[in-house]
Amino acid sequence: MKNLTLRQLRYFEAVARLRHFGRAAEDCAISQPALSMQIKELEESLGQPLVERGTRGLRLTGFGEVFLAHARKILASVADIEALALAASGSPSGVLRLGVIPTIAPYLLPAIITGLERDFPGLALLPRETVTQRLLEELQDGRLDAAILALPISEPSLAELPLFTENFVLVRPLGDRDRPVPDREKLGEMRLLLLEEGHCFRDQALSFCSVPAARPREILDGSTLSTLVQMVGAGIGVTLIPEMAVRVETRSAPVATAHFPDPQPQRSIGMVWRRSNPLERRLRQIAESVRAAAQEGRGGAG
Numbered sequence: 001m002k003n004l005t006l007r008q009l010r011y012f013e014a015v016a017r018l019r020h021f022g023r024a025a026e027d028c029a030i031s032q033p034a035l036s037m038q039i040k041e042l043e044e045s046l047g048q049p050l051v052e053r054g055t056r057g058l059r060l061t062g063f064g065e066v067f068l069a070h071a072r073k074i075l076a077s078v079a080d081i082e083a084l085a086l087a088a089s090g091s092p093s094g095v096l097r098l099g100v101i102p103t104i105a106p107y108l109l110p111a112i113i114t115g116l117e118r119d120f121p122g123l124a125l126l127p128r129e130t131v132t133q134r135l136l137e138e139l140q141d142g143r144l145d146a147a148i149l150a151l152p153i154s155e156p157s158l159a160e161l162p163l164f165t166e167n168f169v170l171v172r173p174l175g176d177r178d179r180p181v182p183d184r185e186k187l188g189e190m191r192l193l194l195l196e197e198g199h200c201f202r203d204q205a206l207s208f209c210s211v212p213a214a215r216p217r218e219i220l221d222g223s224t225l226s227t228l229v230q231m232v233g234a235g236i237g238v239t240l241i242p243e244m245a246v247r248v249e250t251r252s253a254p255v256a257t258a259h260f261p262d263p264q265p266q267r268s269i270g271m272v273w274r275r276s277n278p279l280e281r282r283l284r285q286i287a288e289s290v291r292a293a294a295q296e297g298r299g300g301a302g
Contacts, residue, residue, distance in 0.1 A: 006078060008042040009071045011035050012050060013141065016068045019058050072141045079142030080276050096286065099128045099135040099147035103201045103225060104269065107244040108294050112148075115293025116286065123286075131198045139274060146283055148290065150200050151270040158272045161284065163291045168208065168265040169246050170258045171229055172238040177256030184209055184260075191237035193228045196221040201267070205240045208265040229253050242267065269294075 014024035015035070025032040043050050050064035060068060096116075100109055109127060116125055128135075128144060135147040140157060151160055170181060182190065188209040195202040220237060222228040226249055228239040233253035241249060246257055271287045273280070 004042065004045060006075070008038050009075055011038045012042055013068065013071055013075060015039060015051060015058070016060055016064070017137075021058070076140060076142035076274065076276070079145075080274070080278060094122070095124045095126055097126045097128065097143065097145045099130065099138060099144045099149070101132055101135065101147075101149045101200065102129055103195070103199065103242055103245070104148055105129040107242075107248055108148075111293045111296055112290050115289050115296070119289040120286070132200045133198065139272065142274075145277070145279070146271055146273040146286070148269065148271050150204065151268045151272075153272055155272075157275055159275050159280065160270050160272050161287050162268055162270040163287065164294060165266050165268050166243045167259060168205065168240045168267070169243055170238060170260065171232050171241055171250065171255050172258070173232060173235050174254040174256050176238075177258075181258045181260060184265075187238070191220065193220050193222060193231050193237045193239040195225070195228070196223055201242065204265070204267055208240070225249050229255060240265070 011024065011028055011030075014027045015021060018024045018027060021036055021039075022032050025035040028035060039050065046063075046067070048063045048067075049061050050067060052059050052061055100112075105127070109129075113125055113127070116123055128138070130138075132149050135144065135149060136153065136155065136158070138144040139147055140155075148163070151162060153160055170187075172179075192205075192209060194205055220231070222231060225241050225245050229241065229249045230253050231237065232239050233255050250257060271283070271290060273283050277283065
């Protein structure tokens with residue numbers, strides 16, 4: 001068997017992740033023929049096919065699935081070795097690949113970027129916005145250095161550092177502003193507008209509202225918080241949004257907001273990274289900068 005290359009492993013991981021040669025080539029910044037050739041050479045070196053191409057798209061062979069797990073472990077270890085070199089220098093510098101979930105990114109990322117640029121001038125931030133599950137996969141594969149998301153994650157291979165907590169806010173049509181705030185039982189009986197499947201904020205809202213599983217038709221999905229708030233303004237229903245989003249999302253919609261009585265529904269926001277990352281001390285420094293920037297961006301809220 002010929003020597004395998006990290007380049008081949010990265011190309012194969014992209015193909016496996018995106019299930020498409022064209023998108024994988026774009027992700028890797030090479031031409032599709034060049035990527036296909038590298039995958040072919042990898043398969044010849046292994047003596048086993050890794051992918052199957054069919055009318056219904058691309059899928060991995062049984063061997064390909066097993067090989068993928070090993071390839072991702074290798075790529076994550078390489079990322080840790082690269083971090084080890086950075087750990088030997090002084091203050092945080094180099095590239096920080098930071099993931100952020102969609103219910104945080106639009107509201108806090110500008111303040112976080114400004115804070116990191118001020119505190120660590122040598123640090124180049126590469127932000128990535130996507131849902132929690134993808135962030136966790138990319139963290140464990142070494143494609144991200146850290147991520148800001150809702151805790152807890154409860155993944156043994158990842159370290160968690162809480163940054164702050166924030167309350168959920170009820171958004172309802174403007175005409176309802178003088179009505180009593182519904183308790184969680186009454187809220188569960190109303191027409192709820194929630195983020196689509198895959199967003200952790202959806203699961204947190206459903207948990208608070210005590211929505212029976214038998215009532216899926218009473219729940220309408222949206223892809224962004226902005227869409228949900230605009231739908232509320234049109235009188236379609238009510239929704240919950242995180243406190244950090246209120247100022248941005250309600251300024252152009254005829255809606256009213258209200259806080260729930262104590263104990264208020266809330267979420268814990270934190271930063272996570274691989275426990276094997278030798279840059280942990282630096283990541284904790286960066287997390288403190290993120291905490292301070294987030295507090296400034298939220299108007300000094302705790």
